[in-house]
Amino acid sequence: MFFEYDPVIYSRILTYVTLGFHVIFATIGVGVPLLIAIAEWMGIKRNDPHYTLLARRWARGFVVTVAVGVVTGTAIGLQLSLLWPNFMQAAGHTIGLPMFMEVFAFFFEAIFLGIYLYTWDRFKSKMKHFLLIIPVAIGATASAFFITTVNSFMNAPQGFEIVDGVLQDVSPLAAMFNPATPTKISHVILTCYLTSAFILGTIAAIHILRGNKHVYHKKALHLTMVTGVIFAMGSFLVGDLSGKYLHEYQPEKLAAAEWHFETETEAPLIIGGILTDDNEVKYALEIPYALSILAGGTPDTEVIGLNDFSEDVLPPLFVHYFFDLMVFIGMFLAGVSLLFIIMSMKKGWNPFNKLVTWLIIIGGPLSMVAIQSGWIYAEVGRQPWIINGVMTVEEGATTSPHVDLMLWLFILLYAVLGVTCAGVLRKMFKNNPVEHELEERGLSHKTAQ
Amino acid sequence: MDYEMIGITVLWFFLYGYLIVASVDFGAGFYSYYTKQTNKNHITHNIIQRYLSPVWEVTNVFLVFFFIGIVGFFPDTAYYYGTALLLPGSVAIILLALRGSYYAFATYGAEESKFYSFLYGATGLLIPASLSTVLTISEGGYISTENDGVQLLYGELFGSLYSWGVVLLAIVSVLFISASFLTFYASRAKDSQAMSLLRKYALTWSFPSIGMGIIVFFLLNKRNPEHFQSMLDIWWIFGLSLVAFALATYFIWQKKHLGIAFILVMIQYFLAFFGYGAAHLPYLLYPYLTIYDGFTNETMAISLIVAFIGGLLMLIPSLYLLMRLFLFDADYIEGKK
Ligand code: HDD
Ligand code: HEM
Numbered sequence: 001m002f003f004e005y006d007p008v009i010y011s012r013i014l015t016y017v018t019l020g021f022h023v024i025f026a027t028i029g030v031g032v033p034l035l036i037a038i039a040e041w042m043g044i045k046r047n048d049p050h051y052t053l054l055a056r057r058w059a060r061g062f063v064v065t066v067a068v069g070v071v072t073g074t075a076i077g078l079q080l081s082l083l084w085p086n087f088m089q090a091a092g093h094t095i096g097l098p099m100f101m102e103v104f105a106f107f108f109e110a111i112f113l114g115i116y117l118y119t120w121d122r123f124k125s126k127m128k129h130f131l132l133i134i135p136v137a138i139g140a141t142a143s144a145f146f147i148t149t150v151n152s153f154m155n156a157p158q159g160f161e162i163v164d165g166v167l168q169d170v171s172p173l174a175a176m177f178n179p180a181t182p183t184k185i186s187h188v189i190l191t192c193y194l195t196s197a198f199i200l201g202t203i204a205a206i207h208i209l210r211g212n213k214h215v216y217h218k219k220a221l222h223l224t225m226v227t228g229v230i231f232a233m234g235s236f237l238v239g240d241l242s243g244k245y246l247h248e249y250q251p252e253k254l255a256a257a258e259w260h261f262e263t264e265t266e267a268p269l270i271i272g273g274i275l276t277d278d279n280e281v282k283y284a285l286e287i288p289y290a291l292s293i294l295a296g297g298t299p300d301t302e303v304i305g306l307n308d309f310s311e312d313v314l315p316p317l318f319v320h321y322f323f324d325l326m327v328f329i330g331m332f333l334a335g336v337s338l339l340f341i342i343m344s345m346k347k348g349w350n351p352f353n354k355l356v357t358w359l360i361i362i363g364g365p366l367s368m369v370a371i372q373s374g375w376i377y378a379e380v381g382r383q384p385w386i387i388n389g390v391m392t393v394e395e396g397a398t399t400s401p402h403v404d405l406m407l408w409l410f411i412l413l414y415a416v417l418g419v420t421c422a423g424v425l426r427k428m429f430k431n432n433p434v435e436h437e438l439e440e441r442g443l444s445h446k447t448a449q
Numbered sequence: 450m451d452y453e454m455i456g457i458t459v460l461w462f463f464l465y466g467y468l469i470v471a472s473v474d475f476g477a478g479f480y481s482y483y484t485k486q487t488n489k490n491h492i493t494h495n496i497i498q499r500y501l502s503p504v505w506e507v508t509n510v511f512l513v514f515f516f517i518g519i520v521g522f523f524p525d526t527a528y529y530y531g532t533a534l535l536l537p538g539s540v541a542i543i544l545l546a547l548r549g550s551y552y553a554f555a556t557y558g559a560e561e562s563k564f565y566s567f568l569y570g571a572t573g574l575l576i577p578a579s580l581s582t583v584l585t586i587s588e589g590g591y592i593s594t595e596n597d598g599v600q601l602l603y604g605e606l607f608g609s610l611y612s613w614g615v616v617l618l619a620i621v622s623v624l625f626i627s628a629s630f631l632t633f634y635a636s637r638a639k640d641s642q643a644m645s646l647l648r649k650y651a652l653t654w655s656f657p658s659i660g661m662g663i664i665v666f667f668l669l670n671k672r673n674p675e676h677f678q679s680m681l682d683i684w685w686i687f688g689l690s691l692v693a694f695a696l697a698t699y700f701i702w703q704k705k706h707l708g709i710a711f712i713l714v715m716i717q718y719f720l721a722f723f724g725y726g727a728a729h730l731p732y733l734l735y736p737y738l739t740i741y742d743g744f745t746n747e748t749m750a751i752s753l754i755v756a757f758i759g760g761l762l763m764l765i766p767s768l769y770l771l772m773r774l775f776l777f778d779a780d781y782i783e784g785k786k
């Protein structure tokens with residue numbers, strides 16, 4: 001590497017690599033069970049075997065991604081202790097409860113997922129099998145809930161007292177339900193649903209673009225876009241509330257995202273641009289009053305600027321781009337799914353035309369990019385703190401001399417896992433195309449509706 | 450019982466649970482590979498696949514439970530073990546990751562390959578070996594805390610007879626526990642060919658496992674006389690464990706009561722494991738850390754215990770459902786479903 005060995009820097013990079021890789025699969029793991037449940041439900045309610053097959057095929061792909069989610073989750077769980085021993089020591093005292101409960105949620109989910117997968121044709125009543133996906137979806141969302149409270153705590157720590165360096169008056173519930181919790185949890189969970197809907201939508205759209213005319217794919221696209229538009233609106237709304245949270249509790253993070261230097265009212269929102277050496281913003285698009293509205297709901301809200309903070313607690317200013325990217329993608333996804341819905345409601349318009357299909361296809365990968373940028377913004381924007389205002393990243397890190405070696409090993413591991421996972425998924429569905437499976441199940445001529 | 454004892458007991462139960470379910474899984478991976486190499490795969494393949502497919506994820510959670518739980522109950526362990534175990538811990542993570550995902554790729558992606566099967570077999574033995582170093586380190590003498598930092602003494606670890614003894618014990622135990630479970634499972638499936646092959650494996654590994662147990666016991670005397678002495682004080686627990694072993698082996702040899710035989714194997718390891726653990730107390734890490742100075746605050750302890758009880762109330766019925774559908778449903782095991 002280009003710098004001297006420093007366990008802190010390597011620990012940060014390794015944490016990012018692991019979390020960044022895990023979060024891809026975690027997002028799918030939280031969102032896809034819900035979509036499977038919706039598809040299976042539609043299959044039963046409308047007595048339409050296409051939806052049932054949709055649920056079946058999604059579930060089959062889902063287990064492969066869950067496997068990678070599970071192993072990378074296990075990695076991050078252990079790695080937090082290995083790389084951030086001092087942080088985990090402090091966290092154990094304060095925020096151990098939700099971490100502990102998260103494992104219960106996984107347990108619950110894992111048991112029912114095992115049952116769900118192997119009992120497709122085992123019950124006489126289809127409803128019974130549908131009921132099994134409910135605990136999977138609940139377990140997945142609950143685990144996101146619990147782990148995100150931990151991350152909220154890192155941003156808005158409360159529920160303890162430090163007197164002469166000794167931890168006192170710990171209240172695990174207060175630590176869990178801190179000011180960051182409501183917005184953080186709802187934003188994370190909604191964006192998981194949104195991203196999953198778009199990724200499944202991308203798959204259906206690819207088939208349609210390739211000229212596959214089967215209604216199966218059209219139904220899949222319609223289902224994912226209807227759920228997509230709901231979750232996109234939700235994410236948008238809660239994203240706005242997250243801005244208000246930041247204004248109140250982490251103003252330096254918000255100011256860094258917006259390169260907002262002077263404390264003022266009627267602050268504009270800055271999009272894109274570059275920052276010169278003397279902190280001048282150039283080539284940026286300015287939306288007047290928008291930052292004040294994001295922060296407090298009205299144009300006369302006063303937004304604290306970066307100049308009012310001491311240099312050494314400021315996060316790096318490049319987070320601006322990540323914030324912009326996330327917001328841009330959020331608007332894009334909402335726009336595309338809305339366009340699709342409107343076009344399919346109007347008589348005579350074809351929502352499956354080339355342009356819309358292409359937009360949906362890029363929506364899936366983009367939503368994953370938004371997840372990554374959102375997290376990078378949220379985590380790097382908290383720098384230099386690991387627990388905001390309480391412990392710095394440096395204090396939390398390991399002192400071990402071998403983190404660099406581990407970094408290379410894990411990068412190699414994730415590369416191998418990522419490539420094989422993609423390969424296996426591709427092969428799985430290529431070798432068993434929908435038409436083939438429909439025929440096999442005697443459904444090829446039965447086109448409901 | 451004080452909170453510290455409740456905490457460590459809960460965690461020890463989970464580690465024991467992991468020891469049993471993971472051993473079955475690890476050993477099954479090894480046998481699956483081994484029988485492929487010796488062209489006996491057609492005999493055991495179905496049994497191993499039918500059992501493993503629905504449960505592998507559940508196995509993993511037992512481990513996660515333990516290491517998340519221990520940080521909750523005993524946050525100071527994160528500091529000592531976390532710093533010392535970076536290397537062996539990461540190696541274990543990588544092996545677990547490869548094993549779990551490649552199992553899923555092979556099973557759900559339906560891609561049979563020699564390489565996957567080798568990976569699955571090899572990691573089945575390497576993971577218990579690398580995880581067992583944690584128990585070795587807990588005996589003390591493998592960690593230095595000079596210059597303000599906790600460090601693992603690799604020379605000491607790799608040069609010590611005791612640590613190699615523990616590694617061997619872990620491996621032969623895995624093979625024994627697994628074979629005795631699979632023998633039982635095969636007999637439930639009325640697959641007599643698989644049963645007799647697996648029975649042979651169980652008998653092959655029975656004496657090495659108990660032999661290594663006894664050898665490690667005496668090696669401990671040199672390593673940590675204090676712990677050894679506490680174990681001698683409760684010698685009867687280990688005596689009972691030996692009795693359970695003898696009965697189990699007898700039943701397997703006689704091809705009788707195979708279900709009870711496996712329960713006896715579980716009892717054998719339960720007694721040895723809890724005997725070992727009880728004698729280890731109050732130390733979590735000789736001589737630095739006891740359960741009393743590494744404990745979390747009282748409020749957290751109470752809430753963890755409440756969460757634990759709530760969690761169990763939810764899990765036990767679900768686990769029961771899983772077992773009823775896959776472990777004890779005769780039609781499923783026999784492959785009719
Ligand atoms: C598909 C993903 C996605 C999309 C479309 C959006 N976000 Fe987001 N955002 C996330 C995915 C995400 C995330 C990955 O889930 C984050 C990272 C940490 C967190 O709490 O959620 C996040 C964090 C996050 C934060 C920081 C919260 C904190 O640090 O506590 C703010 C202020 C916003 N978002 C605001 C928005 C706005 C105004 C959006 C408008 C469209 C938006 N997000 C769309
Ligand atoms: C929800 C629980 C999470 C916890 C407890 C957590 C914890 C941590 C810790 C301990 C660090 C190291 C300290 C630091 O450099 O800031 C860190 C950094 C980081 N995490 Fe998170 N994280 C969580 C979620 C995520 C997710 C899901 C991502 C997704 C990508 C993520 C992205 C990052 C990044 C990018 C860094 C590096 C920051 C830097 O280099 O400055 N985090 N996180």
Ligand code: HEM
Nearest residue numbers: 026029030066069070073074076077106144147509510513
């Ligand atoms: C510090 C951060 C994190 C830790 C310590 C962590 C821990 C874990 C662990 C241990 C597993 C494996 C569970 C098992 O064995 O079944 C896992 C899987 C998973 N994690 Fe993470 N995780 C973190 C971040 C996240 C985030 C931010 C999310 C979601 C928003 C998430 C959601 C999931 C999901 C959905 C799975 C897949 C589990 C399944 O489907 O069975 N994790 N995680």
